[in-house]
Amino acid sequence: MKLHINTVEDTDGLIFKKKIWRMDAQVEFSDEEAKALKAHPEVGKLSMGKGTVNGIEMNLPFQHLINGIKGWKFLTAAEQTNFEQLIRKSCANLKEHLSRLEEMTSGPKTIEF
Numbered sequence: 001m002k003l004h005i006n007t008v009e010d011t012d013g014l015i016f017k018k019k020i021w022r023m024d025a026q027v028e029f030s031d032e033e034a035k036a037l038k039a040h041p042e043v044g045k046l047s048m049g050k051g052t053v054n055g056i057e058m059n060l061p062f063q064h065l066i067n068g069i070k071g072w073k074f075l076t077a078a079e080q081t082n083f084e085q086l087i088r089k090s091c092a093n094l095k096e097h098l099s100r101l102e103e104m105t106s107g108p109k110t111i112e113f
Contacts, residue, residue: 001095002028003088007080012073021080025069025087027094036101037066043097048090051083060086062094 006024011017029037037043044063051060054073065087074080 001030001033001091001098003091004028005084005087007084009077018075021074021077023069023072023074023080023084025065025072025084027065027068027091032102033095033098036098036105039105040101043094043101046097049086051086052079053083055079062090065090065094 004024004026008022010020010022012020044061044066046062048060048062048065050057052058052074055075072083074083
């Protein structure tokens with residue numbers, strides 16, 4: 001899994017220009033991960049957690065990240081940074097979950113201690 005994030009500092013408003021931060025994020029999946037996602041579409045409904053976008057706090061499903069985030073607007077750099085950290089942690093969790101799904105579909109395992 002690869003995560004591509006692009007953040008750009010910009011201005012918003014016609015008369016009173018305010019700084020904003022726009023972000024694009026796209027996840028690139030390996031063949032195995034893409035196969036697991038296709039076999040288990042319910043993964044997209046799982047929650048990444050709560051994040052603040054454009055001053056609004058919302059509970060975000062993985063589907064946003066799977067589809068790609070385009071031009072999301074953040075009112076402060078801190079808001080964008082916190083959201084990026086949420087995405088990074090969510091990608092790690094998603095990768096672990098997809099690995100677990102691959103394990104379960106490949107059959108029983110024997111673990112030695």
